[in-house]
Amino acid sequence: MSKVLYIKANIKPEGQSRTNKVSDSFIEEYKKANPGDEVVELDLYKEDIDFLRPEDLGAFFGPKDENSKNHPKLKYVYQFADADKYVISAPMWNLSIPAILKAYIDYISVAGVTFKYTAEGPVGLMNNKKAVYVVSRGGEYAGSPYEMGEKYLRTMLAFYGITDVETIALESLDVVGVDVDEKLNDGVSKARSIAQTF
Template sequence: MSNLLVIESSARQQGSISRQLTDEFLVQWQAAHPSDQITVRDLAKNPVPHLDETLLGGWMKPADQHSADEQAALARSNLLTDELLAADVLVLAAPMYNFSIPSTLKAWLDHVLRAGVTFKYTETGPQGLLTGKRAYVLTTRGGIYAGSNLDHQEPYLRRALAFIGIHDVEFIHAEGLNMGGEFFDKGLAQAKARLAEVA
């Protein structure tokens, strides 16, 4: 039995293609792995605050010096980090906004990329602590960006996940979704076909 952690980051609840892909992936995954436990965190329904001085205080100050707000910020970060630590498989649903990821997803990453918890500093540089996990990143894109210098999404997420020790990462892109009928149909069909293979 494995634990899946699914992170939804689309700003839209209705009409979201990334949510559609996530739903299809989970149906197929559950059919193939019926005993797996699935946790879904929706960053649009329950936004994570952006990194601020309160959270930094919760991380860095001794516990007996925390304000009530710092305690609450630390507790929230701990919850998000614990979900990630417990997961064997991470699924990130990440529509492309302005060539990169939604700010909600960046805020989540800022809560879980934590020194001493998900990575550590060593004499030879930082070392990820979340080895042995897999990640699937489901992206939706209005244009076609894979491999181009306008894609700041896949390189950033690969680097961020590798930084915490997750190197087994597969990207499934649905591209060309705003380029007209044929491009939309082809981009979505290719993504769904790949989802079926990996699930």
């Protein structure tokens, strides 16, 4: 049995996010194809996600033991490490990812849990895992030098050892004249197809 961590980073109310419409469809299809797997939903806007403070550093750089697993901020990195697969749903914000998702990445970038330092440099500890990134963008940014969200996420996931990453991108959703419903339907179809073998 696999454990899927479904990470949502969208400030819009339930049912209004175009990004989540696609990612929710992915999860729905995944559950049908893998009824024995566990899916844990983590909505970052419903969590106590904040920027790291000076008082947090002791826990992040201190020993990692059973007690540290109960720390209010370290609990997220242990939850992340415990999963086998990841679905990250976040719209493009200002050419990158929402700030709350970056704050969450700060929470899960913990030496000794998601990666380690060696004499040859940092080494990821989350090997043989995979991820899907679902993103909606107002313009056409695929392959553009302005697109920094997917680049950043792929780099961080690879830093943890997760290199099997697929992106489902909905492009040009805010361009005048674009058939948004058609693009959403295409995104949902692609998501359902990928979910069946994820």
